[in-house]
Amino acid sequence: MSNEHSMNRPAGLSWFKSSHSGTSGGECVEVAAAPGAVHVRDSKDERGPVLRFPAAGWAAFVAHAKGD
Numbered sequence: 658m659s660n661e662h663s664m665n666r667p668a669g670l671s672w673f674k675s676s677h678s679g680t681s682g683g684e685c686v687e688v689a690a691a692p693g694a695v696h697v698r699d700s701k702d703e704r705g706p707v708l709r710f711p712a713a714g715w716a717a718f719v720a721h722a723k724g725d
Contacts (some may be wrong), residue, residue, distance in 0.1 A: 667691060674700055688715075 670689035685700040695715035697708045710718070 667696065670696060672703075674696070 670691060672687040672689045674685050679680075685697050687700045687703075689696045690712075693712050694705050695712060696709050697710065699705055
C-alpha cells in the first residue's frame, strides 16, 4: 500500500477518531475522507505529518484489520 507525506494540507477535511478511542488522550489516529483518498494523522499532533492513502488501499487495510 503506497502512501505519501503531505506538506500541503487539504482544506476543509472533517477529521474523526474511531468510536473505540477512549477519552483519556491515549495514542489515537484521526482520519478524514476525501474524493479518492483517505488522510491519516496523529490526534495529538494536528499540525504534524499527514499520510494520504488511495481510497481502495485504505478500504483493503480496514477490511484486513477487521478480519474480513
